[in-house]
Amino acid sequence: MGMSGRRRLAGRKSIARKTAGEDPRLGMLVKRAEQAMVRAKSAALKSVGLTPAQYVALVELGQQPGITAATLARACLVTPQAMMIMLKTMEQQGLIARSSHPRHPNVLELNMTDVGREALEEARERVEPIEQRVFGAFTAKDLIVFRGLLSRFIEAFDKESTA
Numbered sequence: 727m728g729m730s731g732r733r734r735l736a737g738r739k740s741i742a743r744k745t746a747g748e749d750p751r752l753g754m755l756v757k758r759a760e761q762a763m764v765r766a767k768s769a770a771l772k773s774v775g776l777t778p779a780q781y782v783a784l785v786e787l788g789q790q791p792g793i794t795a796a797t798l799a800r801a802c803l804v805t806p807q808a809m810m811i812m813l814k815t816m817e818q819q820g821l822i823a824r825s826s827h828p829r830h831p832n833v834l835e836l837n838m839t840d841v842g843r844e845a846l847e848e849a850r851e852r853v854e855p856i857e858q859r860v861f862g863a864f865t866a867k868d869l870i871v872f873r874g875l876l877s878r879f880i881e882a883f884d885k886e887s888t889a
Contacts (some may be wrong), residue, residue, distance in 0.1 A: 756879070763860070770852040774845055779804065780816055781853065784838060784846040787822065792835040821845055 767778045776784070779802065786801045787793070793801075799809035813836070816822045821842035827833040838846065864872060 752879075756876075763856075766856045767853055770856055771849055774849045774852060775819070776845060776849050779812055780821070781846070781849050783809075783812065783816065784821065784842055784849070787836055787838045787842070788846060791837050792827075794833060795836060798836060816842070 764778055767781070771778060771781055782802050783798060786798055790797070790801070795809050795813055796806055798813075799806045802809065804812070813822065813824075817824065819841070820839055823837050823839050824834045825837065827835050861869065
């Protein structure tokens with residue numbers, strides 16, 4: 727890289743520092759926020775015997791009973807391989823059941839069991855106060871702006887991966 731290229735890069739870095747506040751590592755701040763949320767939810771879910779990933783899977787199964795493992799993996803933002811491992815554990819815990827699709831015998835549908843529904847209800851009682859505490863730190867307008875900013879943050883990476 728030539729001298730002018732280095733100057734342009736240095737100029738961009740200083741602009742990033744000025745516009746992003748004292749710490750230009752916005753990604754690190756997002757990661758810290760995620761970790762704080764996961765820690766709080768993990769602690770709350772531990773007494774129910776669920777992980778945050780299992781909680782998300784049960785929430786999705788509650789909204790979309792009978793979906794496939796592949797669809798659930800996409801909804802939970804995990805790989806199909808990770809989902810299969812998690813489903814095996816959840817099946818052993820009695821939280822879910824797999825059954826053949828009535829018209830497509832090679833397709834397995836996933837459904838929550840009564841044990842899974844009870845666990846989800848108990849988990850919601852523990853997670854909702856955490857989410858309310860977070861939401862309570864923002865006004866309704868703040869939350870709209872925050873969601874918009876996070877969406878733009880994600881889109882910036884999506885644009886890069888398609889370029």
